[in-house]
Amino acid sequence: MIGRVIVDVPAAQTDRLFDYLIPTEWQAFAKPGVRVIVPFGPRRIQGFLIELVELSEFEKVKPIAEVLDPLPILSPELLELGEWLATSTVCYRVSAYQAMLPAALKSKVSKQLVLQVDPAMLPLPLQTLFSGRTVVAWDEAKKALKKAITVVKEPLDQEWLSISYETKEHTRVKKVKYVEIIPTNEDPVFSKRAEKQERVFTYIKGQEASVPVNSVLKQTGASRATLKSLLDKGLIQEFEKEVYRDPLQAEDIQRSEPLVLTDAQARVMEPVAKAIAEEQHQMMLLHGLTGSGKTELYLQAISAVLAKNQEAIMLVPEISLTPQMVTRFKARFGELVAIMHSGLSNGEKYDEWRKIHRKEVKVVVGARSAVFAPFTNIGIIIIDEEHETSYKQEETPRYHTRDVAQYRGERHRAPVILGSATPSIESYARAKKGVYQLLSLTERVNGRPLPDVEVVDMRQELRNGNRSMFSLALTEAIRDRLEKKQQTVLFLNRRGYSTFVMCRDCGYVASCNHCDISYTYHRKGNSLKCHYCGDEQPMPETCSECGSDHIRFFGSGTQKVEEELAKQFPEARVIRMDVDTTRKKGAHKQLLDAFGQGKADILLGTQMIAKGLDFPKITLVGVLAADSMLHIPDFRSAERTFQLLEQVAGRAGRDVLHGEVLVQSYTPEHYSIQLVKEHDYEQFVAKEMQSRKIGGYPPYYFMALLTISDTELASVMQTSQKITRFLKESLSDKAIVLGPSVSPIARIKDRYRYQCVIKYRQEPKLHETLDAIMNHYLRDATNKKLAISMDLHPYFFM
DNA sequence: AGCACGCCGACT
């Protein structure tokens, strides 16, 4: 029997199947979808077994060394999905499979030096290296000997030393130590001195079953030594139990019951329920106002799926995977829910993944990568806040969650629901064309009107002599809420802003020596940091260009706003939420809980407070700089601005108290800001579609972005020119090839970057052309440092 | 990606 394997070597030349013999002892386990260890040249590496065949066309076929999984970790469906992902996003197949699995399943093969003879026979440096051991990791040897590593050559030739490849899995199953009483006929007698032992013994005996060692120690206040004595006396026994790491810390969650749907909700539910019942794949776009009860619909749709004994994937943007959100699903479905998001440790992710794989759960609530959940009988896939850009993965494989969901939805004959208050222009266009089924929720559940929105012209404020970051209107509104004991949310859009350091005398801006990007000032440590390569420098005292000491940091951060608030409203209690204050695990929830309990008057924050915030006392939302995002050179900037403003506005007046939103802007006339006043999504889409049509952007055109980078500037320029020419020759006349041009970030980690953009409508030869470029320039690249990245349907043009 | 093989410069 021959196994065909994709090896874990992400390179153009190895992106194909390799044939291996399956020895009889592994035949029972060698199923497509298991991980294997195979000999590859002189080393041993990991691979994925893709298929089994009778014969190989290849002459010398080596046998597989090991099968790592007792059961396939990739189902036939996921194997096929990986193949599709690789072709549709132009990436290596291993990278696709790797992206579908938790990181913990990526086992590393480590190289080792093994001593075969009396160490005295070895050269001195090696004797010191081994110093009594028989095995030394290759990495360690290299580190210790550096260039002198060549001393191993002779002993290797003499076979005094050998090289072995050890597979170390970091698929660690967590185990907890438990103790229990060894049953005896009579109770043991403890001496007076062994008082503690007696107490511990009685405690353990008092428990119904075995108890975790940790809790014994905690409850009795005893030390390990006491427990050890009991163990040694043979009164108790210790054993290990496999446990799941519990990211939610087993909080007590009140079960929730389905709510009665409003008429509007019921109308939307009907086609969804039909698709579930009839097992029909259908892309559905649920356009529902904030507060129109989308989540309850999701919950009930999932219930319907579970009732059919099928499984559900619920996708939410990373940023809104808040404890509140998770709690809502756990409250309805209890233990049937697994959670997947980047905040979990590798071990926790692995445990959640195993729950799905072992069919112990039926629902997964998670961010982007949860779309690959190893379910085998999916009944529905829901993508909430479908317009969120975090659904697009920005590393290879550069997939969009929506596309993967559609692929899986088709295979499983399951409906895919895309939900949003402000759908992406692309999705809405598809819905209008009838490609997606459009479902609308135009009323809020409680019948409350959307908040009033007022746009404040900050240029006028400046003319009136107000140089503070709060307009007069906002200042008055905040004061008013403080008096009324109502709550205010202040939103600062940090995107497009950074706290850069500039010399006031000569205008020099401190920037990274390896990347063409300015340093970001970090108050903590008073240092400058490059966000691209991580380089850190102390904050300079004087300007390196002109020597002036008038060098300061600029930009408007939350910290600065906080200081300003303290100055203007000294009595106000402020909670600040940004990356700095929420870094610690659980801090996010803690801060929100405090605000919810009325422990603060003002919540000041960035993107992370734009979502899921639902507190009845918030009656004022202030947006400090509405247009900071509008000026980013990206065709989606207007769309993002509108979506974000609508999102933030939705935080105000969610209960009986009416909400007010104040939007401060330097370009108040722009339609993406004006139309928020009327909450007029339709009108916004009409305007935006017009501008997309004129500019030749999606959804009128598809786009592809090629980024070419190299350490040599001349080589990048030359290659990108050649590639552009080749694209123009190979693609149809209707395709528009732009570039080559310097990337918005011209250099990252000492690599110069050029880019080329393709706009097209129908280009059957596109993939063929891109593959040709990949093969030609990377396979025969004379300069191995050259890198080409391809992004089909890009979201960021950096 | 690694790792081996192989062909040219500065050293004992």
Next chain:
DNA sequence: GTCGGCGTGCTC
């Protein structure tokens, strides 16, 4: 003369 620099090509 050789050691070792890294360019080239292969891995079932």
